[in-house]
Amino acid sequence: MQSDLYALGFQGSVATPTSENYEEAIKRQSATAALRPAYVCYPIGPADISLAIKFALTQDPPLEIAVKSGGCHTSTNASTDGGLVVDLALLKGVEVSEDRKTVAFQSGCLWGDVYSELEKHGLKAVGGSTWFVGVGGYMTGGGYSNLSGQFGLAIDNLVSAEIVLADGRIVRCSADDEPDLFWAIRGGGNQFGIVTEFVARTYPIRGPALSGALFYAVTDLKHVLGVLHEFLETQPATTYLCFGFARSPPHFQPSIIAIPYVDGGDSAAAEAFTALFQTKLAPLVSHLASLPSLNTASHAGDALLLDVPPRGVTTAALFSVLYDDVVEWVFNEWLNFTDNEETKRTLALFEFFKRGKVDGVAVGDTAYSVRAPHWYMALGTRHTNPELDKHAEDWADKVTSCVKRQNAERTGQMLPTPANMALGPDYTSTEEVYGENLPRLRKIKAKYDPTKVWRRGWVIEPSL
Ligand SMILES: Cc1cc2nc3c(=O)[nH]c(=O)nc-3n(C[C@H](O)[C@H](O)[C@H](O)COP(=O)(O)OP(=O)(O)OC[C@H]3O[C@@H](n4cnc5c(N)ncnc54)[C@H](O)[C@@H]3O)c2cc1C
CATH class of the missing domain: 3.30.465.10 (Uridine Diphospho-n-acetylenolpyruvylglucosamine Reductase; domain 3)
Incomplete structure (x- = not known):
């Protein structure tokens, strides 16, 4: 009963299956991630969370606890069937x-x-x-x-x-x-x-950022890849480039898309980017703009990401060398997968940042185990029919697995997929998520969660 939670002194709010707001409370960014918990509680501070944990663990049988922040992960890791969700939505300070x-x-x-x-x-x-x-x-x-x-x-x-x-x-x-x-x-x-x-x-x-979106004809892929390599050879540290494939509204024709970010104050980097991607390549459509902040730039993908079908998976594959034949294979896979009404809003994006900082940290310095030089490819599928969930997951798994495997075969490096990018525990193992840092994580788990209260997602077995 939700009144038991309040009796403990819980000050936030609680939704249960009989609450008016229950269907809204269990929603996730993708409907594939929504389960049906017995309780969704909205704590107003850490003390409320302690009470929610106490409440869940003293039920008979104890309730499984899940935690939700933005609800963007497309697995069900941030929810639970029949358990208690701690939804952090009121903690906005x-x-x-x-x-x-x-x-x-x-x-x-x-x-x-x-x-x-x-x-x-x-x-x-x-x-x-x-x-x-x-x-x-x-x-x-x-x-x-x-x-x-x-x-x-x-x-x-x-x-x-x-x-x-x-x-x-x-x-x-x-x-x-x-x-x-x-x-x-x-x-x-x-x-x-x-x-x-x-x-x-x-x-x-330090000044306005350059961002937006540029679109190129897919028949130009080889040429565009040539320019992309040229850019990556001297990529300025102030830039980030999201490059890949999309069918954008209103016509949903396949196109190559580049979403750049050039940080404020680096006009030389902005000029270098536009010289290559705007002047040398001549996009079909260009929506580049000077934007006052990261905040405004964080809306650059809105046309592709908002107002999309309710279901989908977001996942990624990390790789260390950009192979054109792998990109071309991904393109053909994407082209076939998106060639219908249901899945046409699916994106395949390769994301590039100047190397040196991310891989400048030693692998043992944090639990994050990918510190070899790398970039990543992300997939964001979208569809409406729940019967296509498995089809979308299998496709995303096939493409990401192939990118990882090709990278491993050619470079000798099988890179882990971090928890916020992996598809879900049915597809990716705990070993593949935490990589070589797993043994130390197991020891720390034994200290902080020996009975595995946190058992959603990639569960780490405690080990002394
Ligand atoms: C459109 C889009 C753009 C993205 N862009 C990027 C990007 O630029 N860079 C990048 O690295 N990733 C990116 N991602 C991936 C993103 O990092 C993951 O989806 C991430 O899980 C989102 O966090 P969330 O809080 O919204 O997730 P949720 O679904 O709320 O939670 C995901 C997981 O984190 C756990 N969790 C959430 N909050 C807490 C907490 N406070 N304490 C402990 N555990 C918690 C949950 O239990 C769950 O297991 C993007 C995803 C999407 C859909």
Whole structure:
């Protein structure tokens, strides 16, 4: 009964299957990720989360607990059938420190919430390139950003975090406090507790950013790839490039798409980008614009990402060398998969940032195990008919597995797929997600969650 939770002193709100708002409460960014929990609770602070954990674990039998931040993961990891969901949606605080060097943001924020507060202070932070991605799953997974070429992953800029542990304790971790826990949450996913607040470094906005979208004819793929290689040889650290395939509205014809981000203040990088992608390549359509902040740039993909069919999978494959024949294979796969009404909004995107910062961190310094030089390819499928769920998952698995395998066969490197990018536990093993850091993660799990309270997603077996 939800009244039992209130009797414990819980101050937030609770939805159960008989509540009017229940169907809304269980919604996820993709309907494939929605399950039917017995309780969805909305804590107003960490103390409420401790009470929700206590409540769930003292039921007979104990309730499975799931945690949801932005609800963008397309697996069911952020929900549970018959259990209790801790939905962090009411935890939206964002506060810039007095010295402006850090920002504290609560884990129910979307990146757009963080950027819009930072913008008021003339600041930016290393976060998701799309405004509606939740900070919780993104940060605990690693976090690639438009700023990764300059400042690394989002977790490389994390200073401290507040977490509610499996036993209900509320702790703060950093390089000095609970250092093992701080190590583990930087890539260890949802396996160590519910993060309620992240504190991350900030950077000054130095001028308007260049972003938008450019479209090219698919018959030009070889030529466009040639220019892409030219760009990557000298890619400025201030740039990020999302390059791939989309059928965009209103005509849904297949096209090559490039979504650049050139950070503010680097006019030389903006000129270098436009010289190649605008002048040398002559796009069919160009929507480049000078934008005041990361916040506005985080809307660059809105036309492709919003108002899409309700179901889909988002996943990725990390690779270390860009092979043209692999890109061409992905293109043909994408072309066939999207050649119908249901799946035409599916995207296949290769994402490039200047190497050096992300791979400049040692693999043992955080739980994030991919520190060899790399980029990644992301797939975002979309459809309406639930009967196509398996078809979409199998296709995404086939394409990402092939990209990883080709990379491994040719370079000798089989790169893990981080928790925020892997398809789901049915497709990707815990070993494939955590890579060589798994043994240390198991030891830390034994210390912080020996009875496996956190058992959604890629569950780490505790080991002494
Ligand atoms: C349109 C789109 C754009 C994306 N862009 C990027 C990008 O630029 N860079 C990138 O790296 N990734 C990107 N991603 C992937 C993204 O990082 C993942 O989808 C991530 O899981 C989103 O976080 P969320 O909080 O919205 O997820 P949720 O679905 O809410 O949660 C995902 C997982 O994280 C766990 N979790 C959530 N919050 C917490 C918390 N506070 N404490 C502990 N565990 C928690 C959940 O239990 C669940 O297992 C993108 C995804 C989409 C759909």
